[in-house]
Amino acid sequence: MNLSLPLLAAINWHGFFFLLFAALACSLAVAVVLAENVVRMAFYLVLSLGATAGLFFLAGAEFIGAMQLMIYVGGTLVLLVFGVMLTAQAPFVSIRTPVGDRVLAGLVGFSLLAVLLLAAVTSPVWRGGGADPTARATEPMATPLGMALVGVRVDAAPTGSEDSQAAGVRSGYLLPFEIVSVHLLVVLVGAAYLARAKRRRGLPARPTVRMGGAP
Amino acid sequence: MAEYLIQSLGLPEWFAWSLMAGLAAFLILNLMAGGALAFIWAERKVSARIQDRLGPTRTGGKFGWLQSLADGLKLLAKEDLMPEGADGMLFRIAPYVSFCASFAAFIAMPFAFDMVGLRLNVGVFYVVAVLGLEVFGVILAGYASASKWSLFGAMREAAQVVSYEVPLGMCIVVPVMLAGSMDLVTIAEKQAGWFTNWYLFHDPFTFVIFWVYVTCGVASVNRAPFDLAEAESELVAGFHTEYSGLRWSFFFMAEYSSMFLVSGLAAVLFLGGWNGPVPVAELVGLSEGSGETTGYLVRLLGLANLLGKATLGVLFMMWIRWTLPRLRIDQVMTTCLKYCTPIAAAMFAGAMLWLWALPGGVTAAMGVGVPGRSRSAGEVREGWLEGPGGRRAAKARPADVVRAEVPR
């Protein structure tokens, strides 16, 4: 039997899911801006990030997507928890922003958006390009990524081919990887130090810093 | 299987794919729901036995095996209450968040060779990440229901899960390292053959780290003795104090399905996945690659293996729950940070050294020739790719052709 629906036939599932996730991400981001309640903001943010992770999966970067889910969700979870803890008092749950600021920010934001969109659309090199949805699953991206992180570039052209120089140019990411890991450690220690419970030894509740006003 | 449809029934490609997707989703959903029912009943009986009781006996005739179904009906009929002062939207949406999280985790979960919703080459990582998302719903619930007990429960859950993700990740990295891939299918294939090929028995470190994984898994799905989130003795019912009816049942389904998921993950990572302790199919000379129907038979056998192992894991969790007392929150944290994490790290290093010293594992070290060892993952992949279907053809299709059929 041959049931042929032209509309469905024209559907490019990849494009469809892209539009779905993109719409989710953008709309939820806008929701983050519009929301008053901090917890809701965080909720929208997490959903938006999840949708972005979906975009990553669509773009074939599964590892990045999973990383996005794990870290961003974890980090934002902590954000949320602290937000709830800090703003448990009624007045802080929602802090109103003056309307003038909103309008101004909106104008500025739209100008920025216009600039960015201009840059994004006008480049012919970036437009179009055939996305092959079925080619994705058979191209493991995690392995070359991991190999690159330990310093080997398997995705580079094999030696002996015409662009072996390019292979030589493309080196691994071992050093940045190490740097980032050390940086993470330092940041954790520093955060623990900053956030540790200080016993107040008579220091003023509002340390005031004077600039230039001193006669 | 989609290829099968396309080839044999001549369905249009897009329809075949949509059909397969819908079918997979349907199966997973029913697995979760049915699994939840079955496990609730099982938990009742197990706890009753452990406490020297009978448990449900009447409903549905013998063994009260319809008890959970009756509960389900009752829950459906119950009224959904929402405390005033609660954040309505979040309150409503929280259970579905949890449920969706564990559901999404099932997408990358292989049940048998090539019997996987979506084969990701970062499957393990994906599953763990999505499991972490489940906690999110719990926290939303705890906050939204505007109740001290709920908020306390949510906070405990947040702290507990976020901190237990660390050792859990370490435990998972070990099989990934041994298999050299994050693809769950590949990991399971690497353990094909006799049970001595299971990573559980690969070397003493993996054996130790398996139990660390069990501990962390139990904690990450906050089952007893780590169920601080719903501590009925201190917090009335923890994060779902204010919930009732269908939303409450969604929480329950999410919890049981994530238990099942963690157990299945343990099975795939350490217990050989769908490869039984004894390679029956190979002994009779069959493999997934061979033939159409026989191949599917072999896969069903693998499915049975995996489900059995996962169920055993869930029962083990129940056993623990009804055996051990609940920990205090500080004890929970101590267990995670002072014991699980260092042990996991040490085992990780040990496994790494072991792999460097004798890559073959214990059996290779003993030089015991085991049938099935010869069958490497490469062949597996080859056989799978050789299998009928347009995948390799699609892959071989040059890119310009693809663009050619793209309307400009």
Add this chain to the structure above:
Amino acid sequence: MNPLADPVGVSHYLVVGAILFTTGVVCMAVKRNALGVLMGIELVLNGANVNFVAFGSPVLRGEQGSILGLDGQVIALFVILLAAAEAAVALAITLNFYNNHATVDVDRADDLKG
């Protein structure tokens, strides 16, 4: 044209990244709650990540393959890590701010006012 049938290219992702980035900026500019500002920062970083991934994606092929190749994904990875680190430090700072000022309103944090 049919938006569904339009083959997805890099520029699509760029548009999404731009929107995320802009929303993040606006969020930073609008929110008075320090946590809101942090969320805006996360959004901004995320928008940048979208661009990197798009440029590095092997699927969204332009005429000459992906533009960044693996670099895009690695950079995105590092951005995510740094975002996590930044979140930790920023939260610690917020906590100190809360301890000192008994509020999370960034408009009250004008000690450096000239």
Add this chain to the structure above:
Amino acid sequence: MEGDLGNTLSTLLGLAWLIPLGSFTAILFFGPRMGPHGRNAAWLATAAILASLGLSVTAMGTWLAAHPPAAVHHGDEHHGGDDESHAGGEAGSAFRFTAGEGASHAAGGHGGHDDAEAPPSYAGDWYTLYSSPTLLLSIGWYIDSLTVLLFVVVTLIASCIHIYATGYMHDELHEVTDAEVTLSGGGPLHRPGRYSRFFQALSLFCFSMLGIVIAGNLAMVFVFWELVGICSWFLIGFYYERSSASTAANKAFIVNRVGDFGMLIGLMALWGALGTLHFGDTVAVGPDGDEAIRPGLFSLVRPADNGHALQVPDGMVAAAAAGRVGRIVAEHGSAEDAASEIAARIPDWRAMGLGSWLLVVAGLGIFCGCMGKSAQVPLHVWLPDAMEGPTPVSALVHSATMVAAGVYLTGRFYPVLTADVLLVIAYVGAVTLFIAATIALVCTDIKRVLAYSTVSQLGYMMLALGVGGWTAGLFHLVTHAFFKSLLFLCSGSVIHACHTNDMRKMGGLARVMPWTSGTMLVGCLAIIGAGIPFVIGLSGYYSKDAILAQSLLYSQNNPGHVVLWYAAAGGAALTAFYMFRLWFMTFAGSPRDAHVAEHAHESPAVMTGPLVVLAVLAVIAGWSVGGFGVAGLLEQARPAGTAGGLDGGLLSAAIFVPAEAESHVGSVHETATLTAFATAAGGVLLAAVLYLWRLFDPEVIATSLRPVYRFLEHRWYFDEIYEWVFVKPALGIAGAATANDRGIIDSIIHGFAAAARLLAGIDAWFDRVVVDGLVNSLAAATWSSGMRLRQIQTGQLRQYVMFIVVGTVTLFLLASLAFRMTVVAN
């Protein structure tokens, strides 16, 4: 046997020289803590000087063993010393035996008929401070028999006086009450004793004196010259609380500076012209080991190849002929090839008399220093006042040794002195001895009498040197050292007993203090040169006769200068008179002051012992047994070429200095001896008439000769003349200078200061108003702009975000615009 006699002697005498320095240092640091009140300091100093004495005597023995002396007046036995001393001469301590290189008889007339051989002498350097062709400064030695002899004399007398002083100064052991000082409160002064300080100064003095004696060059001599000067300043001002003592000390010091100024001139003349200050020749060992003989002053002035005859050295000639030398060098272009012609021309220039005045200036300058030190008129005024010091000091420093240093230096420097200089010396000596003797006639202070007698005896010595009696002068120096120190010690004993210096309060002390009176009688006899003519006599007999004989000979040879002989003879009579006046007034007759008489007592043995020793020496010092005697030793040391006379000075040819040997023979000697005996006897007789038998009352004579008496009493008004000639004008000039400073210069400077202040004020105003105004306005502008810019920095996080975004957008637009334009342009 003792091939390196020079080394032996230099080692012995150097040790003898340095030991007192050690004791001085020890006492300087630990003196007050040496035993109770520093009593042991005295024993330390005494032990030190006794050790020096022992070493000196050893050196003397060594010398005599090496050079057995000849009989006084034929000095041809020197060859005994030649050969042994030739062996010496290793590097480092370079000494040279300058005797008997071919006794070439004197060319050029003078230089006489006698042998012109150099005496045995040893010169060398211990340590060279600075060495260059134009100057050689070093710590060295010049040893001949004179040095050895003076070492023995100085250490011997010093030992006696140390021992004596331990008894004399015992008052200083405890709290001293100085009655001569009245405080402003009226009462006498009470001060702690200065026993150790006294001996500390004595040790330093011994070191310095021996340093003068052993010094190998004039620079070293000058250094120790000043050292003895400062020692005498310490010792004269020992009772510095007494204004008289302090003024006397300052006076001595300042008057000596006058002499030293001349001495400096002489030193400069020698150094500038000759480039060396060494007495003897030294062997300079070059870096390449060759020994270049560096001729000293003596061999420069009296070169051996000239038969040691006096001649103006080449250096002085060249210096005087600087103009001609410059012309010659200009002709030849360079100094090297001009040297030969210059050397060839030098004899002509010398014949023209160039440079002789330089030599005269050098000699006069050095003698000027000797005048100061030896208290020759007109620089004698300090010595009588110097008696303010303790009596042992007067005995040691101001009679025996230091004041004799002038005479010693003149003798040591004798070869360089020309006849003209000698004439000046002779006249100075004559005038000095006469004036001092006349003043001594009327003094009533026992120590002043002795002081003026010292001055007059020094005048004798200078006279002797001046008239060519080298041996006679130094001989008298030695003998005078003995008996004059004896006399001083005796007077000290008397003062110790009577607690007064005034002879008019004394009298009849012979009974109570027999030892003192006896030894003092011996001293008086010695100083007047008593003796049985042609048979034997006390020490003074020989030395004074020699002087008289030489002066007689000189006046015979130079009839124009006969006054010198009269002065010498008259001086002898005066000496006899005042010495016995002193003795009679002190010891003979009956006590004039009962109070003094009853307290009088004989001094302890520690004081009388040295008296006896010195008395014995005063008796025998002049004797000469088989040539072994002071005179013989001195004859050994006679400088080369001075044995013969000196004919004609460099400036005036009319002077003939006769050879000393001639004065010892025949009529001259007998005449001198008899004259001396007669004059001395007359003097003693007159003294006895006036003061022993009292036939006439001296007061009557004094009143009858009132003006003369007054004149003598005021010491020829020297002090007054100086007061009016030097001090008052100096004060006037100083006052004028002060007024000049205060009135003119200060006003000018103040004017400058005021002007500067005015300018500074203007500058300050400019700074304050203009510069600071600019700077401040700049700062104010910066401040205000900063204050305006502050408004932008609101501290509002969200506004900052706005700024960033707007900036980004603007930048992007600008960049794209520029890009477009460039693209369009291309």
